[in-house]
Amino acid sequence: MLPKNRKIAFILTIISAIIGIMLTVQLRSNLHPIKAESRSVSELRTTLQKELEKHKSLLADISKYNQLFYQYETALDTDESVSVMKEELSRTRRLAGLVSVEGKGAVIRIVDAPPLPEQAAVDGDLMSGDNQTSYQIDDEDLRWVANSLFANGAKAVSLNGHRLISTTAIRSVGQSIQVDTKFVQPPYEFKALGEPDVLISGLKLEGIEENFQLANKKIVFEESDRLVVPAYSEQRTIRFMKPVKSKGDQ
Amino acid sequence: MGKHKFHLYLTLVTFATGFLMASAIETTKFSRTQQQNSQQQEQETQLTERILAEKERNQDLEQQLLDLQKSVGKVEEEMAQRQSEAAGILDQLEAARMLAGVVPVEGPGIEVTMQDNEKASEAPDVINYIVHEQDVRLVVNELRAAGAEAISINGQRLVSNSAIRCVGPTIIVNGIKSAAPFVITAIGDPNTMENALNLPGGVLQSLQDFVQIDVAKKDKVQLPAFVGDVKFETSDQIG
Numbered sequence: 001m002l003p004k005n006r007k008i009a010f011i012l013t014i015i016s017a018i019i020g021i022m023l024t025v026q027l028r029s030n031l032h033p034i035k036a037e038s039r040s041v042s043e044l045r046t047t048l049q050k051e052l053e054k055h056k057s058l059l060a061d062i063s064k065y066n067q068l069f070y071q072y073e074t075a076l077d078t079d080e081s082v083s084v085m086k087e088e089l090s091r092t093r094r095l096a097g098l099v100s101v102e103g104k105g106a107v108i109r110i111v112d113a114p115p116l117p118e119q120a121a122v123d124g125d126l127m128s129g130d131n132q133t134s135y136q137i138d139d140e141d142l143r144w145v146a147n148s149l150f151a152n153g154a155k156a157v158s159l160n161g162h163r164l165i166s167t168t169a170i171r172s173v174g175q176s177i178q179v180d181t182k183f184v185q186p187p188y189e190f191k192a193l194g195e196p197d198v199l200i201s202g203l204k205l206e207g208i209e210e211n212f213q214l215a216n217k218k219i220v221f222e223e224s225d226r227l228v229v230p231a232y233s234e235q236r237t238i239r240f241m242k243p244v245k246s247k248g249d250q
Numbered sequence: 251m252g253k254h255k256f257h258l259y260l261t262l263v264t265f266a267t268g269f270l271m272a273s274a275i276e277t278t279k280f281s282r283t284q285q286q287n288s289q290q291q292e293q294e295t296q297l298t299e300r301i302l303a304e305k306e307r308n309q310d311l312e313q314q315l316l317d318l319q320k321s322v323g324k325v326e327e328e329m330a331q332r333q334s335e336a337a338g339i340l341d342q343l344e345a346a347r348m349l350a351g352v353v354p355v356e357g358p359g360i361e362v363t364m365q366d367n368e369k370a371s372e373a374p375d376v377i378n379y380i381v382h383e384q385d386v387r388l389v390v391n392e393l394r395a396a397g398a399e400a401i402s403i404n405g406q407r408l409v410s411n412s413a414i415r416c417v418g419p420t421i422i423v424n425g426i427k428s429a430a431p432f433v434i435t436a437i438g439d440p441n442t443m444e445n446a447l448n449l450p451g452g453v454l455q456s457l458q459d460f461v462q463i464d465v466a467k468k469d470k471v472q473l474p475a476f477v478g479d480v481k482f483e484t485s486d487q488i489g
């Protein structure tokens with residue numbers, strides 16, 4: 001009788017202890033949910049980092065203009081200051097994309113994909129008749145590629161030999177695609193100056209290959225150590241914009 | 251009878267003990283998370299303060315840069331007045347600077363404001379009623395085709411290697427994030443640009459049903475300069 005009684009007491013003890021603990025834990029966790037706030041911290045960090053980067057580039061720009069100013073001031077004669085001005089002009093033209101540039105980069109070609117043998121067998125009748133009417137590459141596809149290249153750090157990009165600058169439009173006109181005023185025909189070829197592996201892996205990550213598979217196209221990537229991206233070749237006259245001159249000190 | 255009482259007491263006592271133990275453990279844990287939370291909060295305030303300070307400093311620097319550009323411009327103009335060759339170069343230089351986006355510009359233009367449709371949250375196909383990056387690109391592209399000379403999005407000047415990205419409800423231009431509404435400002439012929447957007451079957455018509463898009467012609471808009479680091483190494487240049 002006694003051992004059995006002890007056993008019951010023992011079991012009772014353990015069970016009630018467990019119940020007690022469980023109850024408390026439940027109560028506590030319901031009362032004080034742990035707040036997840038680490039996300040906002042990391043967001044703030046990125047914002048700060050962006051500001052710091054901006055700070056750095058501002059300083060760089062300031063020192064650039066300081067140097068220019070100093071060069072103008074210390075020029076011995078007009079010839080020298082004119083040559084300083086010419087240098088500044090060629091530097092600015094490079095920024096604007098009016099000068100061809102050379103460096104490391106990647107070439108991205110959008111070419112017709114050879115039909116895979118087994119695929120052709122499976123959806124043979126699907127592909128054969130539809131090929132002409134199947135999805136065509138449109139202007140947004142090309143804009144998307146250019147945008148992705150810039151987003152992955154491309155410094156200069158050309159499409160079929162036409163340099164893309166700040167005012168370049170890529171648009172469908174009828175059946176063909178126009179880059180500014182020039183028509184471009186397939187196969188489309190992008191040349192982008194930048195870190196080749198970053199550019200290529202960036203495009204792959206965004207699904208460029210899958211995207212163009214819809215149009216039955218294949219993407220050929222090529223890295224290059226010496227890539228030439230041509231200068232913007234169209235003639236543009238500026239009619240509407242002018243530099244902001246502040247009112248105070250005219 | 252006595253035994254039953256004993257059992258009852260035992261149950262109560264052990265129950266209480268368990269309660270106390272768990273409570274003690276939880277309390278220490280809770281105070282720790284609280285500590286973490288307050289640490290996090292402290293971190294947040296610190297970061298926010300640093301961001302604000304940095305922004306202020308950047309504003310000062312921007313002003314400094316503008317002043318510097320102005321004094322450089324003055325020297326250049328003086329040179330241009332003295333020498334005809336310098337005058338010719340200065341014209342080219344100013345054009346190149348405006349095109350490169352390194353100086354603030356002003357002129358007549360147009361302002362396009364895009365934001366998510368108000369009905370977006372109620373619509374079953376929400377995705378159709380929010381502004382996507384391709385919508386912004388479409389408008390920008392149309393403006394460019396209509397002869398826009400300079401464009402900015404939410405105060406970020408588009409330069410020769412700008413990318414337009416959307417992440418969630420924010421847009422990233424030149425690596426700078428900003429929230430809706432997206433304001434696209436362009437300098438050019440206001441009428442040409444407005445007509446281009448309004449073409450039948452054009453941009454406005456195809457977007458209007460889905461997102462909220464407003465177009466306003468302006469006599470004068472100002473676009474800021476691009477501040478950033480399009481850095482070409484000197485060896486990059488060949489021509």
